[in-house]
Amino acid sequence: xxxxxxSGAEVKKPGASVKVSCxxxxxxxxxxxxxxxxxxxxxxxxxxxxxxxxxGNTKYAQKxxxxxxxxxxxxxxxxxxxxxxxxxxxxxxxxxxxxxxxxAVAGDFDYWGQGTLVTxxx
Amino acid sequence: SYELTQPPSVSVSPGQTASIxxxxxxxxxxxxxxYQQKPGQSPVLVVYEDTKRPSGIPxxxxxxNSGNTATLTISGTQAMDEADYYCQSWDTSTVVFGGGTKLxxx
Numbered sequence: 001x002x003x004x005x006x007s008g009a010e011v012k013k014p015g016a017s018v019k020v021s022c023x024x025x026x027x028x029x030x031x032x033x034x035x036x037x038x039x040x041x042x043x044x045x046x047x048x049x050x051x052x053x054x055x056g057n058t059k060y061a062q063k064x065x066x067x068x069x070x071x072x073x074x075x076x077x078x079x080x081x082x083x084x085x086x087x088x089x090x091x092x093x094x095x096x097x098x099x100x101x102x103x104a105v106a107g108d109f110d111y112w113g114q115g116t117l118v119t120x121x122x
Numbered sequence: 123s124y125e126l127t128q129p130p131s132v133s134v135s136p137g138q139t140a141s142i143x144x145x146x147x148x149x150x151x152x153x154x155x156x157y158q159q160k161p162g163q164s165p166v167l168v169v170y171e172d173t174k175r176p177s178g179i180p181x182x183x184x185x186x187n188s189g190n191t192a193t194l195t196i197s198g199t200q201a202m203d204e205a206d207y208y209c210q211s212w213d214t215s216t217v218v219f220g221g222g223t224k225l226x227x228x
Contacts, residue, residue: 037165044208044219044220045210045219045222046219047217047219050217059215059216061216062216095164105212105216107153107211108153108155108167108170108171109155109157109165112164113164
């Protein structure tokens with residue numbers, strides 16, 4: 001069965017970086033993309049960006065351009081999301097989700113990871 | 123930037139039909155997905171490409187999209203359907219979520 005398993009919770013200080021991993025199993029990794037979505041406490045869902053697991057192409061939300069980097073390691077079927085220059089309002093649960101698009105954003109997220117809580121606090 | 127607007131809350135009695143709307147400029151020209159999220163859980167896709175249901179999603183969940191409004195309809199609403207619901211679409215390869223609607227079954 002398809003599973004996306006994310007790395008554990010992180011506590012970071014303002015100005016630091018965080019890198020969250022998302023290990024996929026149960027399907028051919030390179031035939032789908034991965035999107036990253038975050039949810040601040042008590043708030044709604046916010047899309048950060050997408051990466052093609054096939055060729056590594058990325059599409060980032062304008063708001064995060066220059067601060068986020070998404071990568072994949074096809075040898076381990078793992079996607080990574082790094083967010084830099086963290087601020088307190090980056091405190092959120094970060095999700096990876098399988099995206100139907102291998103070559104472009106398809107926008108249908110049929111499987112989600114369990115979420116990774118990132119807390120930014122001094 | 124493109125925006126999707128949902129009502130913050132909708133209430134429904136058990137067994138009745140719940141309708142949750144999502145509005146955006148010319149939304150009917152785009153595909154819409156709907157996600158259900160229960161407290162402390164990851165979102166679950168319940169409708170994609172406006173009207174399609176993923177495997178395992180009950181038939182009581184259905185979707186439509188026309189003009190500027192997409193609608194998620196839950197027929198014969200059950201207590202287990204109480205959750206937050208988010209619509210989602212994309213514009214110029216940028217994914218956009220609605221603000222979410224809390225469905226209360228009472």
